[in-house]
Amino acid sequence: MKRADGRSYDELRPVKITPGFAEFAEGSVLIECGHTKVLCCASVEERTPPHVPLGEGWVTAEYSMLPRANRERSRRDVSKLKLSPRSAEIQRLVGRSLRAAVDMEKLGERTVTIDCDVLQGDGGTRTASVTGGYLALALACRKLVEEGVLAQSPLRGFVAGVSAGIVDDVPLLDLCYSEDSHAMVDLNCIMNDRGELIELQGTGEGRAFTVAEQQDLVRLCSKGVGELIALQKKILEQN
DSSP states (O other): OOOTTOOOTTOOOOEEEEETOSSSSSEEEEEEETTEEEEEEEEEESOOOTTSOTTOOEEEEEEEEOTTSSSSOOOOHHHHTSOOHHHHHHHHHHHHHHHTTBOHHHHOSOEEEEEEEEEEOSSOHHHHHHHHHHHHHHHHHHHHHHTTSOSSOOBOSOEEEEEEEEETTEEEESOOHHHHTTOSEEEEEEEETTSOEEEEEEEESSSOOOHHHHHHHHHHHHHHHHHHHHHHHHHHHHO
16 A cells, blocks of 8 residues: 555654753653644643642643644634543543653652643644653653752653554554544554553544454554654753
C-alpha cells in the first residue's frame, strides 16, 4: 500500500521538537509530528490537591485544541462553559501516562501541570501530547534540581506515545488524519523506555480485529516509541 506522504508502513512522520518554546514556563517544547503541532508547557506549583497523600507530589495535564487547529473552526471550550468529552478524556490519558514516569515522593509536595495546546491537528494529537509533555516535564524537573529545590530528579524513566492502525487491511504506523479518518482499526499506544505498556487504546472503527492484529499494531508502536524516546534523550542531552 502506498501512503499519501510516501512513507513506509512502519515509518514515523518527520518529528521536530523545539525545547524552551515558551519563555515563562518551567519547561516547554513545541512538538511537530508531520503537520500536527502541539505546544506543551509544564508549570510548577508549591501545593497539591487534597487527595494527594502528605509528602507526595502530583502530575496532571490539561489539553485543548485552538479553534483553527482543524480544517474548520471549532468553538473554544470556555464558550461552551464546559470541557468537551474528547478533551477531558485526552487530558486524563496524558496525566496518567506522565505520572507513570514520576516518583511522587521525590517530587515532594508540589504539583506539575502539563498544558497541551494543539496549534494544528493532523492526527495523533494525544500521543504527540504525551511525547512532548514528557519532555516539558523533564525540563521542569531539571530546573527544580538546578535551582536546589529538589535534591535529585523524580523521573524514573522515559515515556512516549504513538498511534497505529489498519487501513485497507494494511497495518500502518503513526496515522495522519487522511489515514485515521478511514482506518478500519485505530490504536494509541503509550510505552516506557523498558518496552512496557502504560496505556493501550484500540478501537474497531470499521470492523472487529483479532488479537494477532492487535499484537502486530503494538509491535509497530513499540518500534515508533523506541525512536521517539531516542529523540527525547537526544533533546535532553543537547539542552
